[in-house]
Amino acid sequence: MTTLLSLIDKVFDFSFRLMRPLPTLAVLAVFSVFTAVISLLVVRWTSDQKAIRRVKYQMGAHVLEVRLFPDQLRVVLRAYLTLFGNTLLYLRYALVPLLVLSVPLLFLFAQLEAHFGRAPVEPGHDFLVRATFQTVDSPAGAVLRLPPGLVQSAPPVHIPSEREVDWRVKAEQPGTYNIHLVLQGSEFSKRVVAESGLARIVSDRDRGGLWQQIVNPGEPPLPRAGLVEQIEIQYPLRVFRFRTWKIEWLVPYLALTLAAALLLKGALRTEL
Amino acid sequence: MTFAKKEERRIWYGTRQILRCTLVLLVMLLILAPAAHAYVGPGAGFAVLTSFLTLFLASVQAVFAFLTWPIRQCFRFLRRRRAYRKAKTKRIVILGFDGMDPELTERFIKQGKLPNLARLRERGTFRPLATTLPPISPVAWSSFLTGVNPGKHNIYDFVTPNRRRYLPELSSARIRGSKRVLRIGRYAIPLTRPQIKPLRRSTPFWHYLADAGVLCSIIRVPVTFPPEKFSGVLLSGMCVPDIQGTQGTFSFHTTRTSIRESASNRVVVPFKKHGAFFHSYIPGPPDTLRTDSTVELHAPFRVKPAASKRMANIHINGQRVAVSEGEYSEWVELEFRAGVGASIKGICRFYLKSVQPELELYATPVNIHPMHPALPISHPLTYSIYLAKLNGLYATLGLAEDTWALNDGFLGEDAFLEQCYLIHQERERMFFDALDKTTQGVCVCVFDITDRVQHMFWRHLADDQTSAAPQTGNGAGSVVEDLYKKMDELIGRTMEKMSSDSLLLIISDHGFKAFERGVNLNSWLHQQGYLALREGAASGDWFQDVDWSRTRAYSLGLNGIYLNMKGRESLGTVEPGAEAARLRTELCEKLRELVDPATSRVAIRRTFDAMKAYTGPYRENAPDVIVGFGEGYRASWDSAQGKVMPAVFEVNSKAWSGDHCIDPALVPGVLFSNWKITGDQHAITDVAPTLLNVFGVKVPLHMDGKPWAIQP
Numbered sequence: 001m002t003t004l005l006s007l008i009d010k011v012f013d014f015s016f017r018l019m020r021p022l023p024t025l026a027v028l029a030v031f032s033v034f035t036a037v038i039s040l041l042v043v044r045w046t047s048d049q050k051a052i053r054r055v056k057y058q059m060g061a062h063v064l065e066v067r068l069f070p071d072q073l074r075v076v077l078r079a080y081l082t083l084f085g086n087t088l089l090y091l092r093y094a095l096v097p098l099l100v101l102s103v104p105l106l107f108l109f110a111q112l113e114a115h116f117g118r119a120p121v122e123p124g125h126d127f128l129v130r131a132t133f134q135t136v137d138s139p140a141g142a143v144l145r146l147p148p149g150l151v152q153s154a155p156p157v158h159i160p161s162e163r164e165v166d167w168r169v170k171a172e173q174p175g176t177y178n179i180h181l182v183l184q185g186s187e188f189s190k191r192v193v194a195e196s197g198l199a200r201i202v203s204d205r206d207r208g209g210l211w212q213q214i215v216n217p218g219e220p221p222l223p224r225a226g227l228v229e230q231i232e233i234q235y236p237l238r239v240f241r242f243r244t245w246k247i248e249w250l251v252p253y254l255a256l257t258l259a260a261a262l263l264l265k266g267a268l269r270t271e272l
Numbered sequence: 273m274t275f276a277k278k279e280e281r282r283i284w285y286g287t288r289q290i291l292r293c294t295l296v297l298l299v300m301l302l303i304l305a306p307a308a309h310a311y312v313g314p315g316a317g318f319a320v321l322t323s324f325l326t327l328f329l330a331s332v333q334a335v336f337a338f339l340t341w342p343i344r345q346c347f348r349f350l351r352r353r354r355a356y357r358k359a360k361t362k363r364i365v366i367l368g369f370d371g372m373d374p375e376l377t378e379r380f381i382k383q384g385k386l387p388n389l390a391r392l393r394e395r396g397t398f399r400p401l402a403t404t405l406p407p408i409s410p411v412a413w414s415s416f417l418t419g420v421n422p423g424k425h426n427i428y429d430f431v432t433p434n435r436r437r438y439l440p441e442l443s444s445a446r447i448r449g450s451k452r453v454l455r456i457g458r459y460a461i462p463l464t465r466p467q468i469k470p471l472r473r474s475t476p477f478w479h480y481l482a483d484a485g486v487l488c489s490i491i492r493v494p495v496t497f498p499p500e501k502f503s504g505v506l507l508s509g510m511c512v513p514d515i516q517g518t519q520g521t522f523s524f525h526t527t528r529t530s531i532r533e534s535a536s537n538r539v540v541v542p543f544k545k546h547g548a549f550f551h552s553y554i555p556g557p558p559d560t561l562r563t564d565s566t567v568e569l570h571a572p573f574r575v576k577p578a579a580s581k582r583m584a585n586i587h588i589n590g591q592r593v594a595v596s597e598g599e600y601s602e603w604v605e606l607e608f609r610a611g612v613g614a615s616i617k618g619i620c621r622f623y624l625k626s627v628q629p630e631l632e633l634y635a636t637p638v639n640i641h642p643m644h645p646a647l648p649i650s651h652p653l654t655y656s657i658y659l660a661k662l663n664g665l666y667a668t669l670g671l672a673e674d675t676w677a678l679n680d681g682f683l684g685e686d687a688f689l690e691q692c693y694l695i696h697q698e699r700e701r702m703f704f705d706a707l708d709k710t711t712q713g714v715c716v717c718v719f720d721i722t723d724r725v726q727h728m729f730w731r732h733l734a735d736d737q738t739s740a741a742p743q744t745g746n747g748a749g750s751v752v753e754d755l756y757k758k759m760d761e762l763i764g765r766t767m768e769k770m771s772s773d774s775l776l777l778i779i780s781d782h783g784f785k786a787f788e789r790g791v792n793l794n795s796w797l798h799q800q801g802y803l804a805l806r807e808g809a810a811s812g813d814w815f816q817d818v819d820w821s822r823t824r825a826y827s828l829g830l831n832g833i834y835l836n837m838k839g840r841e842s843l844g845t846v847e848p849g850a851e852a853a854r855l856r857t858e859l860c861e862k863l864r865e866l867v868d869p870a871t872s873r874v875a876i877r878r879t880f881d882a883m884k885a886y887t888g889p890y891r892e893n894a895p896d897v898i899v900g901f902g903e904g905y906r907a908s909w910d911s912a913q914g915k916v917m918p919a920v921f922e923v924n925s926k927a928w929s930g931d932h933c934i935d936p937a938l939v940p941g942v943l944f945s946n947w948k949i950t951g952d953q954h955a956i957t958d959v960a961p962t963l964l965n966v967f968g969v970k971v972p973l974h975m976d977g978k979p980w981a982i983q984p
Contacts (some may be wrong), residue, residue: 063333
């Protein structure tokens with residue numbers, strides 16, 4: 001599984017490298033269209049297209065029925081009831097493609113979140129490095145070793161109740177760095193991105209299992225037997241600005257995916 | 273403002289409000305969506321999102337409807353109470369069977385083959401129903417729905433002559449292109465909708481009833497194209513054109529090279545072989561988006577026959593349609609792509625006639641797509657869409673049963689009959705849905721199959737062995753009998769769905785008689801010196817080579833003779849007034865009791881002077897003389913198409929062996945009812961005033977029909 005995840009990482013890294021000259025929103029649009037195409041193909045191949053079309057037509061007919069026969073109370077109530085039943089039926093037909101789609105889209109989504117979810121730390125601005133340890137005593141002697149370009153801007157803060165130590169760090173120059181947490185002879189690294197542009201930005205490195213590896217792709221998990229449970233970099237959220245609105249990547253991504261799917265469903269002969 | 277208009281405005285306002293609210297909610301959802309901290313979104317299935325959207329819209333509408341329901345219901349309750357306060361019943365169902373013959377019905381009832389009609393006759397009413405002059409479906413049904421004589425509704429035949437060009441035009445509607453067109457290079461982009469003008473005059477009874485608050489569901493009543501606005505639902509019937517604008521042009525595709533022809537009602541397209549596929553195309557409408565509108569749009573397709581399986585796969589419009597030999601396909605959606613990205617959608621069925629030795633494929637006329645109608649075929653527009661979504665695609669063409677394909681030998685009897693019943697099944701589904709929805713009010717449905725099948729299979733009736741037409745097909749002798757039995761079953765099923773206090777009327781517009789010999793009225797006029805041909809010229813279709821400067825009268829259509837009148841016809845020779853009256857009388861007298869020398873039978877029983885036979889403002893548009901043929905006779909095929917032949921009489925050798933375009937006294941329709949109807953004379957024009965009377969609505973003074981004395 002680790003090999004597969006590593007392969008997926010490489011594929012996405014390669015894709016993002018290819019699209020480096022494009023603006024961030026354009027890259028997001030490319031992935032939206034890609035998602036739409038994949039989703040349409042999966043829906044087409046895994047669903048009963050005729051049944052979906054039939055039930056959609058039935059739903060349309062009953063909506064029209066309400067408008068056509070508004071004076072007929074019995075007809076209207078029955079139309080609503082049938083409409084509800086047809087909606088459930090439609091969901092049933094959509095269940096199989098939904099389940100099939102959920103697997104590849106989970107990986108896709110994790111990768112997109114890793115690239116679009118967070119913005120890099122800004123050079124010259126402070127950011128927090130937070131380490132969570134296995135026991136209250138574990139942090140004793142923990143040292144954060146910073147590479148050139150990163151400096152500690154305040155003494156570390158130990159919060160025993162949380163089994164946590166926080167360091168305030170500042171990037172002096174743009175770049176991608178590896179910081180090292182040294183504890184009892186063991187060294188735990190974490191990548192810090194402080195340069196503009198699209199890059200894989202993963203805020204957490206955990207010692208979790210497969211799920212953590214999937215949702216936080218890019219860095220190997222912390223050793224299970226180690227004293228450190230998690231190292232977290234507090235990256236700011238990446239937002240897209242549309243005039244005065246600030247929205248996260250999910251909204252334009254969803255909107256673009258839906259738009260692309262609606263536009264392409266005819267060409268790909270898919271009934272949604 | 274009429275009630276219908278108010279209602280329409282109210283519905284539109286409601287719809288607009290719902291749309292506006294939905295839009296605002298959607299935009300708000302988009303803007304105010306909180307940051308998602310879990311992996312939901314496309315990963316959780318954008319398929320669900322689509323269904324959610326549907327559910328959401330339905331819910332919004334449901335909530336809106338729920339909140340406003342008490343107010344609307346109070347208003348409607350008051351209106352309904354008023355509408356039905358004076359009504360003798362709250363529900364009337366009318367089943368129209370085009371061409372159901374009273375004599376034949378009587379015979380089958382006596383033989384015990386029609387139990388439901390027998391029950392109606394016993395407990396209610398069975399009478400012959402006087403038809404119109406002439407007894408042709410568009411004329412009779414127009415009188416049915418308006419309650420007036422043809423002089424007031426302006427329909428005298430399927431076609432009417434263009435007085436300037438002496439060419440036929442559809443009598444029920446005039447379709448013209450857009451008035452304003454933007455020309456850019458070779459493209460002509462219409463800026464307004466095409467002009468569709470109804471030519472039928474007078475007001476249908478359902479308009480009066482709808483204004484009084486009575487719900488009316490009108491299914492396929494002839495001469496309702498274009499559909500007129502009223503507060504009810506209507507699907508247009510006979511006279512709806514196909515996608516080419518004709519009354520039905522089928523196409524036939526063959527590998528045979530001997531057939532290459534194109535006529536007004538058919539196009540034969542040879543297949544071209546490329547590899548394993550045979551290529552051809554369905555002819556479509558002219559490309560009106562081009563300045564050169566003679567360019568015809570095509571829907572290309574290719575066929576891969578599988579001779580061993582006796583079937584073929586048709587690849588058309590991105591679909592693969594499998595058809596077995598001797599079978600029809602489902603309705604196939606076609607798209608005719610015009611210039612500048614526009615397209616016109618239609619539907620057709622394929623019938624695979626043979627795979628070997630020759631590949632032969634028949635395609636029905638391309639019907640207007642009920643879900644994407646190129647022309648309005650229903651009111652409201654959404655009604656045709658609703659029916660298609662609910663029951664599947666259906667034939668929309670007015671004369672959907674392709675009698676010409678059988679007449680000309682492109683379809684066999686079995687194939688034609690199958691086509692008729694496929695269309696009939698669609699019609700039944702529509703009717704029973706309308707019946708189900710019309711719990712109060714009037715539900716009318718006209719079934720055409722009775723007319724088409726009798727036209728084509730009359731020669732197989734046991735007591736009619738005189739026809740010269742070929743008698744082919746297996747078991748064809750019982751086709752008409754089986755048809756009547758099926759209609760009786762349909763009536764039985766309808767009665768099961770009706771309460772005893774509802775009124776059921778079963779009517780037909782005319783009866784039927786054999787059509788054995790044709791009378792060429794134009795030949796007779798030519799021989800008598802009323803119609804002249806150019807020197808040395810032989811006549812062609814549509815008065816080709818007629819010398820109008822020496823012609824005083826001509827015949828067009830099935831029963832009419834027109835005077836070549838000065839000031840009306842572009843090359844008129846007959847003075848209106850006294851001369852015209854004299855000529856009308858002269859023609860009437862000469863034609864009356866015209867005897868066929870070959871059989872010594874009376875070919876023309878009666879003739880009618882239009883000025884005496886009709887009353888009303890449109891009498892001037894009528895044929896000047898209407899011919900009432902005797903039994904066994906009708907206007908010949910050539911005569912109807914304005915062609916002069918050497919002989920006046922000719923044998924009808926076509927499969928079209930039954931007809932009704934004769935003396936109306938010989939072909940009355942039927943009237944059945946579950947209520948008692950008293951009185952002696954019952955005519956089709958009486959139906960409209962009777963319905964108004966039953967609902968307590970005042971009968972307009974202009975109606976010619978008289979309400980029947982009717983009681984449960």
